[in-house]
Amino acid sequence: MDNIKENLKLVEDKILKACRFSGRNRKEINLIAVSKTKPVELIYEAYRQGYNTFGENKVQELIKKADQMSKEDIHWHMIGHLQLNKVKYLIGKVDMIESLDSEKLAREIEKQAAKKGVLLDVLCEVNVANEESKYGLLIEEVPKFMSFLSGLPHLKIRGLMTVAPLTSDPETNRPYFRTLKTLLEDINKKNIPGIRLDTLSMGMTGDYEIAIQEGATMVRIGTGIFGERNLTE
Numbered sequence: 001m002d003n004i005k006e007n008l009k010l011v012e013d014k015i016l017k018a019c020r021f022s023g024r025n026r027k028e029i030n031l032i033a034v035s036k037t038k039p040v041e042l043i044y045e046a047y048r049q050g051y052n053t054f055g056e057n058k059v060q061e062l063i064k065k066a067d068q069m070s071k072e073d074i075h076w077h078m079i080g081h082l083q084l085n086k087v088k089y090l091i092g093k094v095d096m097i098e099s100l101d102s103e104k105l106a107r108e109i110e111k112q113a114a115k116k117g118v119l120l121d122v123l124c125e126v127n128v129a130n131e132e133s134k135y136g137l138l139i140e141e142v143p144k145f146m147s148f149l150s151g152l153p154h155l156k157i158r159g160l161m162t163v164a165p166l167t168s169d170p171e172t173n174r175p176y177f178r179t180l181k182t183l184l185e186d187i188n189k190k191n192i193p194g195i196r197l198d199t200l201s202m203g204m205t206g207d208y209e210i211a212i213q214e215g216a217t218m219v220r221i222g223t224g225i226f227g228e229r230n231l232t233e
């Protein structure tokens with residue numbers, strides 16, 4: 001079906017190459033197949049190839065697909081900006097919210113997760129290049145945010161996520177990936193109660209090899225697996 005099998009093989013080869021180049025183990029990298037705008041038939045094709053964690057950036061679309069593809073071993077990550085009033089729909093459907101970008105949102109996730117008695121994994125989104133158009137905390141805001149999160153018992157902060165600048169030369173994003181990794185290490189050194197970060201979600205179709213070289217433990221790949229998205233969608 002389309003070229004998903006071949007695409008995944010290519011992506012897998014590049015991930016392996018980046019791991020080898022930087023002395024890392026493939027097992028350290030969690031590949032999130034970003035399936036936004038793509039139909040469930042294509043997502044099933046990736047699932048049949050052995051991939052079971054999918055990323056979506058819109059709540060309604062995520063819920064619809066999660067309900068259609070309800071299986072024990074299929075997992076969903078919310079990766080897009082999240083409105084407060086939609087948090088309640090995600091609890092119990094997603095394994096991780098990667099796009100936590102404000103105290104208000106954290107409070108709402110805490111409230112809804114507490115209601116359902118679940119502990120939810122989250123990542124803090126960081127606007128690492130300080131781009132006007134991007135969501136996420138600025139680097140200097142992150143340490144204080146971590147202390148705030150340590151007081152929310154139903155929210156498990158696992159690490160940091162970033163969407164690096166769009167670029168035709170992925171090398172230009174290397175410093176940003178390095179900065180995010182340093183930020184994660186600095187936070188861990190502070191020994192904030194309940195805060196032990198182990199996840200660095202960085203790298204997309206255009207730059208995941210560089211991100212892996214710089215310490216990504218999670219890469220989010222859409223176009224490289226499912227092909228170009230229809231821009232009108």
Ligand SMILES: *Cc1c(COP(=O)(O)O)cnc(C)c1O
Pocket residue numbers: 034036057079080163204205206220221222223224
């Ligand atoms: C769409 C999206 C991706 C995947 O982008 P590609 O360039 O298609 O790999 C990754 N992360 C986020 C947050 C996205 O919205």
